[in-house]
Amino acid sequence: MAITSANQLELLQTAEAVAREKMIDPALVVEAMEDSLARAAKSRYGSEMDIRVSIDRKTGKATFTRVRTVVPEDELENYQAEMTVEDAKQYMDDPSVGDVYEEEVPPVELGRIAAQSAKQVILQRVREAERDRQYEEFKDRAGTIINGIVKREEYGNIIVDVGAGEAVLRRNEKIGRESYRNGDRIRAYVKDVRRETRGPQIFLSRTAPEFMAELFKMEVPEIYDGIIEIKAVARDPGSRAKIGVISYDSSIDPVGACVGMRGSRVQAVVNELQGEKIDIIPWNEDQATFLVNALQPAEVAKVVIDEDAQRIEVVVPDEQLSLAIGRRGQNVRLASQLTGLDIDIMTEEEESQRRQKEFEERTQLFMDSLDLDEFFAQLLVSEGFTNLDEVAYVELDELLVIDGVDEETAQELQTRAREYLEAQARAALERAQELGAEQSLIDFEGLTPQMVEALAKDGVKTLEDFATCADWELAGGWTSVDGQRVKDDGILEPFDVSLEEAQNMVMTARVMLGWVDPEDLVSSESEDEGDDGESAEEETA
Incomplete structure (x- = not known):
């Protein structure tokens, strides 16, 4: 041709x-x-x-x-x-x-x-x-809601015609009991847009928390205008959800605005999500207050937060336990997702039993170590003393406030406590030496004999071994595995060594061994201080 x-x-x-x-x-x-x-x-x-x-x-x-x-x-x-x-x-x-x-x-x-x-x-x-x-058209639509028509089903995945291309709603992104036929209209959240060799791949979702947030933005003008903000969303798709909202206008109730007149706004979202029940929670900067709101409809008697471990203990009345946990743990699981904290729920009776057990253990400790009768040991525990170090090294005046304790008795208590601690330290040091702990580690400032013993049991027997440790190996920490927070036990964690203290000790050991130049540490600290100063100036400005 x-x-x-x-x-x-x-x-x-x-x-x-x-x-x-x-x-x-x-x-x-x-x-x-x-x-x-x-x-x-x-x-x-x-x-x-x-x-x-x-x-x-x-x-x-x-x-x-x-x-x-x-x-x-x-x-x-x-x-x-x-x-x-x-x-x-x-x-x-x-x-x-x-x-x-x-x-x-x-x-x-x-x-x-x-x-x-x-x-x-x-x-x-x-x-x-x-x-x-197609990619240029859809790449900026990630994070938005899109309407389409069901084209076909492939191995449980729904292929959706979105006008200028096809999108995929995977079966694990569908709400459980949903089913579609060819030609059905569908609304979904654009979760991801990828450029691949066979063309742009558009992935949809109806189970993503962001899908619910975008639906509320469409139904509630105050959210769209920025007067109300959705701070957190937790979903059990198709069953129940919790959403935390805050209003930046004191005259507008964020919960009422999201519910709407006679529930019209929230009902529109519920209908789109196949009847998923939605709890609308007022957001609060105070974690404890927000958690109490998040566990509704259950009543909370007390909240104890462990900020280092990102865990929280919630005490509820005995009759509220099942309501707080929810069916198959749903209520507490959603509250945990909403707050980002691991939640332990216990009844008032369980907490009372635990506190009683702790009281008895501390009483027994003082009876055995200080050779006290039960009544006197209980007095110490009641005044807030939890361990022998507090008794041995506290100001004498704090012991004198206990009924029946004069200056002579207080001094005797401290003498007994110190002698017991010294005996414990000598025994720990002997065991550490038997395990092979070297003098360089024993003499290291900041490590007690009990700490050296714990390190030796874990195979850390020299200053070189100690210098190679990571801070979290010593102080412990938390890691995420498959979305779950998992505890990493530290060798020195039983001695309440913080992560910062562990970092300082390890770095000191490295300097002593000549692995790190002290001048480098000083210069890096100066830079950090300078950065802090600049930040402070910016904030002031």
Whole structure:
């Protein structure tokens, strides 16, 4: 098939038709045609030749050009597409390296195979352009709600027609009891848009917490305007959800605004989510207050927060336990997701029993170690003393406030406590030495004999061993495994060594061993202080 004047205009007409159908730039289709014709020409003239084709955008005339580049003589490799400066003199005046010589060559006739190859090149380029257009259109729609029509189902996944492409609603992103048929309208959250070799992949979700937040934004104008903000969402898709909201206008009730007149606003969201029950909770900066709200409808008697462990203990009346936990733990699980804390729920009776047990254990400790009778030991516990160190090293006046304790008795108590602690330290030191702890570790400032014993039991027997420890290995910490917070026990955690203290001790050991230059530490600390100062100035400004 030769490209004659009769079909020159057809090239442009075809390009425009394809561009309209695929909604892409006609210039991209023309460029694809130029590439396909150039490939066909190379198969006719030789693959080593650099043949380029230019199609006139007005007349449709295709011009075939052979291009040769001037290169240094020692770099000449392809005689068909390159030539030396000497060879170029017969075609060009004063040629130099890098110059390009172009000469028009006769158009080629496209045989059946060449025409088929050209068609494949055009289709490939058109598909690529279509994919790029789809990706550019949808990449900015991630994080929004989109409407579409169910096209088909593949292995439980729903393929959705979203107008300019297809999106996938995976089966694990569907609300449990939902089922769809071809032609059904569907509304979903655009969770992710990825550029892949087979085209842009648009992933939808109806179970994402963000889907509920976006639905409320559509139904509640105050959220859309920014007067009310959704601070947290926790969902058990298709069953129940909790949403924390805050109002930045004191005259607007965030819960009432989200519920709407006679529940109209929240009901619209519930209907979209197949009857999912929604608890709307007022947000509070105070974690304890927010948690009490999040556990509604259960009543909370007391809350104890462990900020270091990100855990919280909630005490509820005996009759409220099942309500606080919820069916299959649903209520407390959603409250935990909403607050970002691990929650332990116990009844008032269980807490009372635990406190009584702690009281008895501390009483027994003082009876055994200080040789006291039960009544006197109970007095110490009642005054808030929890361990022997507090008794041994507290100010004498704090012991004198206990009924029946005079100065002589207080001094005797401290003497007994100190003697007991010293005996414990000597015994721990002997055990540590038996385990192989070296003197360098025993003499290290900040480590008690009991700490050295614990380290030796764990295989840390030298100062070098100690210097290689990570701070969390000593102080303990929390890590996330499969979305669950898991406790990492530290070697020195029983001795209440904080993460910062562990960092300082390890760094001191490294400096003593010569692994770290003290000047580097000083300079880094100065930089940190400088950063803090700048931050403070910015805040003041």
